[in-house]
Amino acid sequence: MIIKSFEKQLLVSVGSKDISSRLSLDGIPCSHKIFDYSDISDTEYYRSLICHLKEIVTFERGSEAVTVRVEGLDESKCYGFLLSAVWLLKFFIQTNFTGPSVELDDGCLEFLQEVDELKSEMVLDGEDIQENVRHPATLLIVKELLNVVPVEMIPSVTWWKMRCDFLHETILEEKSNVLWPQIKSYEDILRQQLLSTVEDKILGALFCLEMAQMYLFHYEVTTAKDLVSYASTLTGINVSLAGALGKRTKYQQNELAQLIVQVTSVDLSSDDGCSFSLLDGELPRNIPLNDDTRLNKIHLSNATPAESLSPIQQIILLNFYFVRKSFQAQDDVTRTECEAFLTALLDSPQVWVVQFVSLLHRSVLEKSHTRTVERSLEQLEVLKENLKVPSPPLHQRLPFFFTSYMPPWFKVESVLAEIYKSLGSINSALDVYLRLSLWESAIDCYNTLQLRHKAEEIIRKELEKGETVKLWCLLGDATDNTEFYEKAWLLSNGKSSRTQRQWGYFHFHRKQYVEAVEHLEKAVSLNPLEYPAWMRLAFAAMQVENWELCAKAYRHSCILDSDNFESWNNLSNAYLKLGDKLRAMKVLIEATKCDYNIWQVWDNLLVVATDCRAFEEVIRSYERLLDLKDKHTDPEVLGVLTKFICENLEDSKSEGCIKYLKPALKLFGRLTANVTTNGTIWKLYSDLLATQDNFESGVTGAEVLHRSVDCSQKSIRCLMQDPKWDKIADSIKLVVEYSLNVADRTLEFSKKYSDSSSVANFKTTAIFTISRVIASIKKRKSELITETDAYDSHIEELENKLQELKTN
Structure with a gap:
């Protein structure tokens, strides 16, 4: 081009x-x-x-x-x-x-x-x-x-x-x-x-940043993130978060780690197309924080004079901020990261739109905190007036406008009203909303003031001036009367997605999910770009167990916002309900990419991967669960994994599962280091080690089987630590099973490695353990009058095995 x-x-x-x-x-x-x-x-x-x-x-x-x-x-x-x-x-x-x-x-x-x-x-x-x-x-x-x-x-x-x-x-x-x-x-x-040849890196970067704004507008955050990253690559600009020691308050004695943003870049040509005249003292004024405790800005201990960011660096940094803000959940960590980005931008004031948008977003961040809300309010007043004053002229305000996500003037004023509302000044907020004809927000204010009838009055007055689809919908919201949604639908000639969406929300909030599904499905068919409507449709479909529609809605939600792990998780559940376990597993893998630290998602993936016989994914999921919960136990999953390995059954790829033996042993070794009182896990570990012995020889084989016998003995000790094990039939049955396993492992070891010094100790321990079990079962039998046949069978099995231990 x-x-x-x-x-x-x-x-x-x-x-x-x-x-x-x-x-x-x-x-x-x-x-x-x-x-x-x-x-x-x-x-x-x-x-x-x-x-x-x-x-x-x-x-x-x-x-x-x-x-x-x-x-x-x-x-x-x-x-x-x-x-x-x-x-x-x-x-x-x-x-x-x-x-x-x-x-x-x-x-x-x-x-x-x-x-x-x-x-x-x-x-x-x-x-x-x-x-x-x-x-x-x-x-x-x-x-x-x-x-x-x-x-x-x-x-x-x-x-x-x-x-x-x-x-x-x-x-x-x-x-x-x-x-x-x-x-x-x-x-x-x-x-x-x-971008095919990238002859002009600046133009290529600006194109990527503009498209990122558009994708963010349509909730496609991942695509926007990729575009911003590519823009930074084109221009050689690297943006990263780092830590530095510093003080945040005036009376702070010790320096603590503070989050900062670092920007580095290669030198671009001086004729990069961005060398327009910059402002000198006419940028939107940055209101200082006049607080008796907090510093106006973080004071870093090893602060060196920061190099002023160039215009292209500033606009790329601003877009990294937008992505970070949209990409992550709105919690304290994200807030701190966003503050770091905005601080870096405001430390290098050069571009009018960057300064304006940065101050606006800082005001939004600060509106919910008592020490900063006053500055937030004052700053927004300044920004509001800045849009009216003649200085600076237009040509100094326009550069990078299309990459700044600058809102229109009335949205700036609506943010000011939000701050009034957060401070409890509902009437001041209401005045702004009424002046701007922001009827939805005005209705909320009237509801807060318990003047809901006023909302209806004012909307009816507007309808007298002229009927619109939006006003009829708002009247439905204000009166909880679905007849007005129907009027809006007729007025739009069946084309208004807003009408069906608001109608669906009406039923959704009342948990009338069948009706909500009907209207929300129409809404998204008319306008498939509304992410909130897809999410509510998916949830409502889940409640009425319409799993095909639920899967479709969550699938579309994931397309619009591929970084919402909850959507992926729920989509997986829908696929499971439809019997499609393989797709459910793939969806859960995507969910873990969105948030690597949600243990519930990993737990779901563990179970689904087990059902799919995807044991590589099973082991990976269990390892991650141990990272997040060092004592996580799931004996059923571990039992399936052990069975498939020990019997060398086929996995999802029709391959023998013996190939998973070594990673499984590593997993059990890590698990038993933290979980030492679970008899089932010790028994499964013993089985795996015995299986490994079949593939080892010499000294290594003896060591492996030695560990297998040791684990089997630990398994029975764990079960017998329960003082009531001999009072419950199922527990007795399990103890007998584990006792026989101890005997078998001991006999196997004594036959294969009879010259080992450990044989005598293992036999002595096994004989002593089995004798205790027989004595306990006989005592329990003597206490019962009926149903003693099962106990006779247990005693016979154990006595035969005991005799075998003594004679071999």
Whole structure:
């Protein structure tokens, strides 16, 4: 993919003013008056751009809402259309994401109002545009301008189309099953062009980071992680967590280990396409932590002046943070790791969007802690105002926007409302939610204030202004009346996944799982990108024992989030219920990859692998269980493993199981070092050692069988340590079995290695043990009046074996 220098700068900086004014330096003629703006403000340029668009754009209701007039398309006009599209896209980003606010004259506003009438054309599959989005239909014009430009003439236009579609999807009420496949088709084209040869590492890295944002948006965390890792590889940047001694509080005496992030990289060319002008003192202000105990930042004992991170290092580090945050469970460990990433980013303030997003995420992290919640609140107030002030100008806010996951302005304010809510200021939070028309959150506030009727009133007022699918669904949520879900469904002409999902959730929360399955199944068929809906469908299907649907739902959940071990574990259970043990085992193996430290998953894998005769996996699972629980015992599994090895039965690969003898002996050796009182385990260990003797000779064989006899004696001692063993019929039977095993092992040893000095000791111990058992059984028999035949049989067997020991 051959991208000219100017195109690369346009992609990286999203069209700063100095880029377009240098077009002639790249040998590209630029005769259009609208591109001669080196000495005018952004607002004046927008006016010129809109005047130009009035001349070439017409609007029609119908399938083609926007038409661009094209006459004599040449290279100059192609670049003109591209820059027009980019600048209009900048206008959309400025008004909805980065700020500052734009003031336009009446003529421009009339044009934008005419464009806004096309908002309904942006509705996809019944999913409307979020209410707070400003001038959303400008994206329709951007798309048409980009469609005019031939890919053969300007290859980077595909990238801009992908960006535009993703922005469109982010402003919809729900994820789009129409736009996401289109975005992935653009990805395939760009991946082939950018990553097949990787001629430009910076562009390749930026492409990977942008795609990572999109995959994270769709819950595909593993794919996002791989893309971020590849971006760091392309640029030679290595990000790792490390420990360092330091102090976190003002009165701390001893230095403790603190988590830090280390960033190292190879030197990139100075002309890497990211050498745009950086801010000097105009970044979003980082509010200090004025706490009487905690330091503003961790003080490290061997702190050396850290090198300032370059812009590309910062944006890669920010994306590592996003992946880390999404990849792991939200616990104290993850929180500490996220804090380390954000601290590293805020220590090197350079890029406006990185600073803004880092401060926003730090505020979210700090909102739940008493010592930091005050700063969190103050910081968000500053960020909110920063979107309104004119400084810094737009071209300093835009670089790396598409790799920053920056939320729109109304979501920033909603985070502020969440903090009000966490502080108990429900009314303040409610005011924000009502102003932003965030009705779901407003309903929650009314419920908390025990004013549920107010939620119904306000939604009905909104319905009087105009019926929407979302409002009818919200009315159903507020009143617990399913008739309103039905009205929403009819209004959407059977296309709204939101309606069926909310309807399903209504039944799900009331444990009406049959009804929940019916509606959630419809919801995911309309929009298969909603991960929470798949999870609830899977659980509901499990409750009603619809195992095929349960497996399908959990399988799709695992596709969307392949790092959720619970989904894999439950999918395995569904396969077991369907009788597919082999698939269940493979799924559990995937579950262990998601979280290596959950012993319950390893225990499930141990049992399933045993049923599948996959004994290599059985031994691996048991070894891992001993790592996690050093005294884990499962005699049934160990019994099956021992039987298959001792009898050399076939495993799942139709191969003899004797090949597992050595790893099994190693496992038993480790287990018996920790578990010394389980007679069954000692007996099984004895059997394995006796089997090994058949494959050894000379001194080694004698040693092995010696250990086998020793283990068999330990097994009977463990059973007889129970003072009530001779009072229970099953225990007596087991003691007799183990006693006979002791005698057999002793006789075998005495026959094979009669010259051994241990023979006499083994025989003496065996005779003494069996004599004790016979005496105990006879005593128990004398206490019984009936059912003594079994005891006679036991006594006879033991006395015969005792006589054999004495005569041989």
